[in-house]
Amino acid sequence: MELSSEQLQRKVEAVEFAAEELLIARRQLVESDKSRNGTREALTALRRQARTSKSSVLSSESDEKICRTCGDSDGSRPVWSLCPGADVFVRLPFHQVHCNLERAQVELETDVNRLQSTVKEKTFLLSEKGAIADVVSPSLVESFVKLKDRH
Known part of the structure; x- marks a missing residue:
């Protein structure tokens, strides 16, 4: 079964369109992953300043005043923070940041x-x-796509 030149052109266009969508999604994934890593690094730096870790301060339901990140440190202490979407630094309370x-x-x-x-x-x-x-x-790609992360 031979394809006419129009059918072949439509198939090639469909593949190119799908490939372009894939490249756009990958770029977005890379950018979001960079932002996520930067945010995680900033949170780690704040925990070091407060001398706490992610799980070091237990928050019980009866004592809601204790923040897991602030711990015993002063949550109203101002720290420098970069405003999202702007190249401006502001001093905000530690807890808010x-x-x-x-x-x-x-x-x-x-x-x-x-x-x-x-x-x-x-x-x-x-x-x-x-x-x-x-x-x-295609069967190998299908098996990879069907893999699920179990957290």
Whole structure:
């Protein structure tokens, strides 16, 4: 069965479009991962300043005044923080800075997980179209896509 030149052109365009979507998703994943790592480093630096670790200060339900990151340190002590989306440093209370960073970290984790799923899906779709069949067999790509992280 021979393809006409129009059919071949449409197939090539579909593969190129899928490949472009995959590249965009990978770039977004890399950028989100960089942001996530930067936020994690900032949280670690704040914990060092407060001389606490992620699990060193137990927060019980009866004592809600103890913050896991602040611990015994003064949460109202001002620290320098870079405003998101701007190149401006501001002095904010320690507690507010680490709460903002922890919130951003959760959002970035969700975003990275979503983008990883998207990259897997786009890779699988590209493999189904036969674009990467000469390098990796579609059945192998399918097995990788179906892998799940168990946390």
